[in-house]
Amino acid sequence: MKVLIAMDSFKGSISSEDGSRAIALGIRDVYSDAEIIALPLADGGEGTVEALVKATGGKSIKKEVTGPLKEKIDAVYGILGDKKTAVIEVAAACGLPLVPSDKRNPAVATTYGVGELIRDAIDKGCREFVIGLGGSATNDAGVGMLQALGFIFLNSYNEEVGLGGQELSNIRKIDLSSVIPELKDCTFKVACDVNNPLYGPKGAAHIFGPQKGATAEMIKELDKGLENFAQIVLQELGRDIQNIVGAGAAGGLGAAFAGFLHAHLQSGIELVLEIIEMEQNMQGVDFVITGEGKMDGQTSMGKAPLGVAQLAKKHEIPVLAMAGCITEETAILNELGITSYFSIVNAPMTLEEAMDSTVTSENLRTTTKQIFRLIQSVK
Template sequence: MKTLIAIDSFKGSISSTDGSKAIALGITDVYPEAEVMMLPLADGGEGTVEALVQSTKGEFIQKEVTGPLNEKVDAVYGILGDGQTAVIEVASACGLPLVPSDKRNPYVTTTYGVGELICDAIEKGCREFVIGLGGSATNDAGIGMLQALGFSFLDRHNKEVALGGQELRNIFSVDVSSVHPILQDCVFNVACDVNNPLYGENGAAYVFAPQKGASEDMVKELDEGLKHFAQVVFHELNIDIHNIAGAGAAGGLGAAFAGFLHAFLQSGVELVLDLIKMEEKMEGANFIITGEGKLDGQTSMGKAPLGVTKLANKYHIPVIALAGGIEDVSNLNELGITACFSIVNAPMSLKKAMGSKVTFDNLRLTTRQLMQLVQAINVKC
């Protein structure tokens, strides 16, 4: 029997790697000789680096970079098993958790560290990049990242502007003469699951900046800065960075990647599944086990379990989905998930249920019981 395990992390509880190990143990408890393949997943957000490094037998790289508050932080990115593809979560360098709640201020937070990670990966020989957007503490349209890569944004006095979102309205020209020369040989694939434009009522400032510490007045000024910056870029470089689907992601980093680095913005799940060669590894599988922390309506909107299911359906492979919580999954059944199961096996507090050891044990126990059922059915048949 061949089983493929492809789960996302149970956020705040257990990583996709450790969760996969628990499920594998549950399978081999009943079928000791089973062929079990583990492919930890992510949807482009938190856990993407770990999932892709583990799935491709790559390596983790730690690098000290400029954090969102212009202080040094230790960031981690990955180089995949091919030795030439770097995978970077922008949150590792400019994420909201790196900023204390009382210091959250998108006027000053910067994406400079993201550019430093890209430079480091280039020096290590990488020319292909997988970027996970999301979770940033910034609203600087990616100018910090671009400055680290050699782009210059000059004010009316022909001086380089400082870091942070408040500097966007001070930019009057763009100088590309010192851009890192190897960037032209690099390909950027960006996991982006939002389609917000750069500015306006659906843009980066109005939709995302409040959770990053912006007041109503700040949101208005940040939005004006984004609009001004977009106009300067269009005038200077003839590049429209506003009307790109996903331009407003991660405080405008989507615009920076697509407009300046010619990146491809695409579904995070589809990007990850393609990189780990999920479809070809499904060959010969009797069934697939997928899952995430909670299965609900959002799962049907492009999360990892649905991406797995779409591929499995092409080959008529049954899909079992495991989760801590389950809400109204009839739609998921209609979309192809064969059956969904909660791993919570007794009344308990949310805090206890989310404990990593409890989650590990519950994943193993639930999987073991499912395998007992599969075994009984096979014997009877």
């Protein structure tokens, strides 16, 4: 019996690694000599650094950077096992959870710390980057990040603009003379699962601004700033950053990565599966086990378990999925590659009880054991 376990974390409950360990115990309760491959999983968002570092035998790096409100914070990024690839979640340096709810203000929040993380990784020898977008508190079109990398943005008085989304309207010129030279040797792969343009009704400010603390009036001003920035970039550099698919991701960081750092924006789960060599690890596997805390309609729209299931379907490998919560919408997953899915909650309990890490671990083990007892009986 050979089984590949590729679990996402059960957010707020159990990590991908601990969940995989519990499932492995359940398999070995039935097949003591089973060959088990466990690959930590993420979809490009929270947990991506941890999953990729563990999957490749890399290491985590802690670095003091400028936080979203210009305060000093400690942020963590990863260097993969090849020692030349850095993996960075932008939320580690400019994420919404870093800002108290009463202080959220995308007009002043900056992505400067993201640039500092990139610069630190370059100093450590990295030239390839995997970037997870999402969860930012910012709306500065990545200008803060670019400033940390040596890009200079000038106003009508030929003075450098400050930090934050409110400064975008003041940009009139772009000076590339101080950009750190190593950037030309760097490649960026960016996990981006939204397709919003930079500005306009479906742009960064209008769609994501409210959750970041923007008022209706602020959204109008931020949107004008994004439009001005796009026009200046087109005028000065000849690059159309407005119409890049995903330009509006993470407050416009998508535009900065694609337009200034020549990044390739792609599906988060596809990028992660490529890096951890998921397809190669499926060779000769009898079953694939995947899952996440909640499986619903969102799972069918490109989240981690679906990416795993679609690869397995290509190789005609049965896929078992487990989750703490399963909704009626989950049925569509049977058509998309998941053979069978199971809720691991086995008794009436409160949400708090269900999310207790010890309970989740035991429920994963018990559910897995019962599934493999059935498999054993029909083999």
